[in-house]
Amino acid sequence: MAREVKIAPSILSADFARLGEEVRAVEAAGADWIHVDAMDGHFVPNLTMGPNVVSAIRPHVTTFIDVHLMIAPAEPYLGAFVNAGADLVTVHAEAGPHLHRSLQSIREAGAQAGVALNPATPVSHVEHVLDDIDLILVMTVNPGFGGQAFIPAMLEKIAAARALVGDRPIRIEADGGVSPQNAGDVVRAGADVLVAGSAIFGGDYAERIRAIRQAAG
Numbered sequence: 076m077a078r079e080v081k082i083a084p085s086i087l088s089a090d091f092a093r094l095g096e097e098v099r100a101v102e103a104a105g106a107d108w109i110h111v112d113a114m115d116g117h118f119v120p121n122l123t124m125g126p127n128v129v130s131a132i133r134p135h136v137t138t139f140i141d142v143h144l145m146i147a148p149a150e151p152y153l154g155a156f157v158n159a160g161a162d163l164v165t166v167h168a169e170a171g172p173h174l175h176r177s178l179q180s181i182r183e184a185g186a187q188a189g190v191a192l193n194p195a196t197p198v199s200h201v202e203h204v205l206d207d208i209d210l211i212l213v214m215t216v217n218p219g220f221g222g223q224a225f226i227p228a229m230l231e232k233i234a235a236a237r238a239l240v241g242d243r244p245i246r247i248e249a250d251g252g253v254s255p256q257n258a259g260d261v262v263r264a265g266a267d268v269l270v271a272g273s274a275i276f277g278g279d280y281a282e283r284i285r286a287i288r289q290a291a292g
């Protein structure tokens with residue numbers, strides 16, 4: 076089945092002092108989604124943004140907003156991220172014992188639900204929640220920072236995630252170190268959403284998005 080590949084610039088690498096302008100610019104440059112990385116300084120060793128940043132950027136774009144929560148516990152904040160304007164909220168499988176409950180809360184609040192897997196977490200962790208998710212986010216770096224090198228062993232994991240979902244309408248998102256150099260391999264392995272932060276921000280956004288899309292095939 077041919078899948079339309081979505082390019083999702085991560086605003087982790089944007090200029091935080093000009094976020095409204097930055098999201099408008101990547102939307103105009105051809106971004107399909109906007110990826111928002113929320114980090115809590117506990118689940119990952121970095122602090123970034125919360126629901127107030129999502130509500131601040133929401134009026135600037137019509138683009139689908141994809142929120143990646145690297146926070147534990149996530150449960151108390153799920154409704155706030157959806158109410159702020161997230162179209163999809165992804166929680167980490169490693170972030171707490173009640174993954175199914177978190178996924179139900181996201182959908183009940185009105186957004187699509189995703190599960191993220193750290194590099195060492197097997198895809199079998201989502202086997203029993205496949206009816207409750209819209210996306211599997213395969214971390215292709217260790218979560219916490221932009222600008223890290225893609226972990227090649229994650230190509231096999233993307234393929235395992237694709238095989239696991241079968242015919243279900245579940246997207247597979249690759250997040251971390253994605254660039255024109257590896258986008259082709261990542262899509263051939265089975266991903267259909269490509270997150271890219273450092274490979275897009277800091278240059279000509281349209282040109283960089285086009286290069287990733289072209290490499291994705």
Ligand SMILES: O=C(CO)[C@H](O)[C@H](O)COP(=O)(O)O
Pocket residue numbers: 085087088110112143145216217218219220221222223250251252253270271272273274
């Ligand atoms: O979730 C993330 C880090 O935890 C980011 O989305 C990811 O790292 C994107 O940035 P880059 O493309 O620069 O790797």
Ligand SMILES: [Fe+2]
Pocket residue numbers: 085110111112143250270
């Ligand atoms: Fe992310």
